Amino acid sequence: MREDIRNRSAISHADVTALNFVRSSAPFVFRRHYRQGLRSHIMEVLDPSDVNVEQNGKMIAGVRCFPKATPRRMFRIFRARLKTLENALFEIGRVKIVERYLAPDFMARSTECIVDYQRPEGRDLMLCGFQEYVAGQIVDPWTVLGATDLLPALYENFSCQGNPLSLSKGHWIETVRQKGYRFINQIKRMISEAGHIPDLAGAGNLIITVSGGIRLVDINNISGVSYTPSIDLDEKGYPVCDKSIEALSLIEEKILGGPLDMKEDVYQWFLHPDRRKALKAKEVSFWKRQVGG
Ligand SMILES: Nc1ncnc2c1ncn2[C@@H]1O[C@H](COP(=O)(O)OP(=O)(O)O)[C@@H](O)[C@H]1O
Ligand SMILES: [Mg+2]
Structure with a gap:
């Protein structure tokens, strides 16, 4: 079995769909975002038809154009380990503070989730987020x-x-x-x-x-x-x-x-x-x- 996804330096579509809590037939393309931080894996959630246009192009005013697919969402996997459920809820509680002051105009809204991640050594809690994509x-x-x-x-x-x-x-x-x-x-x-x-x-x-x-x-x-x-x-x-x-x-x-x-x-x-x-x-x-x- 592969190592814990949180320790990997980079992950791909196949790594995401192989996760036990993600449907393997998920109707999306997951792609590593070109910007990454140190604390999470940031994956773009793309519509396959957008990716198709990006790869095969479409005719615009008689010219074949290859517009880059815009993410529909961002999927984040936190690298940090959570010791207990209280730990996880505490982290999410802090996000609520940010929401109280910055939502909706000044932040990218996110749905945080705690999942039971099946890793090589057994099950473990893992924190993930589905976030709105901000272009700019x-x-x-x-x-x-x-x-x-x-x-x-x-x-x-x-x-x-x-x-x-x-x-x-x-x-x-x-x-x-x-x-x-x-x-x-x-x-x-x-x-x-x-x-x-x-x-x-x-x-x-x-x-x-x-x-x-x-x-x-x-x-x-x-x-x-x-x-x-x-x-x-x-x-x-x-x-x-x-x-x-x-x-x-x-x-x-x-x-x-x-x-x-x-x-x-x-x-x-x-x-x-x-x-x-x-x-x-x-x-x-x-x-x-x-x-x-
Ligand atoms: N929702 C989003 N929309 C657009 N860009 C994002 C979004 N989330 C993260 N990014 C980009 O991905 C990079 C890493 O994200 P960040 O949240 O800072 O991760 P980390 O927790 O690892 O610091 C940042 O440079 C940020 O600009
Ligand atoms: Mg950061």
Whole structure:
């Protein structure tokens, strides 16, 4: 028997349909998404007829075109092991917090499920999700592009890719700013009212859509925010809470422009120069460990 699917570096359609909880005759094509993170397998759920058009083309105005199949859904398999059912429900409970503040406009909705996975060594609980697909470009908080360059660059990319942009550049940027303002506010409320923050630091976790929307797709890595001197690390030893707050501040600067209000509790505490110095040290040891294997 093959090894546990959660340990594999990459999986295919056949691996998904071989899962004991997926019908082997499922009327979909599962394809590994071209973007992947570290914590899940992300599979596109495609309509076979879309895949057929992608491979064989269709005539558009006398020209044979090969449009890429758009996922109908995203199927996610979490790599993390769940010790108990309570563990699994706890994880799902955290997703509910994110939903409370970000649904429906600012996140990709997802149906989380706990399945009984038949693996080589016996049965085990596994967490999966069926999520709506969000088309667009990733917003990278760590990009060097600042407030005056990032949004125009994203707009130009959309238009180069032949997307139907119904808004002029100025209107589009204004729309992103308005939605970005509300998004950032909701994240700040989640921090102050619920004491939690989603992972805003991870590559590709946030997507800007062609209509100027901003949506979180990685809704499952949520950390508690505590105003204590220690810097919390996640299970991989990464200071995810502090880095997410730093990412939030960068997104605010890059999307809204203008200076941050350093009197806001969250920035005052987490962006304090002394804390930043301590954070840098945690990050350095995290990356050293990554390089060292
Ligand atoms: N629902 C979705 N729609 C569009 N892209 C997605 C979706 N879910 C994940 N992705 C892309 O797949 C990549 C990995 O997903 P992510 O949720 O960050 O996984 P991980 O839990 O491993 O960090 C990200 O770059 C993200 O942009
Ligand atoms: Mg991620």
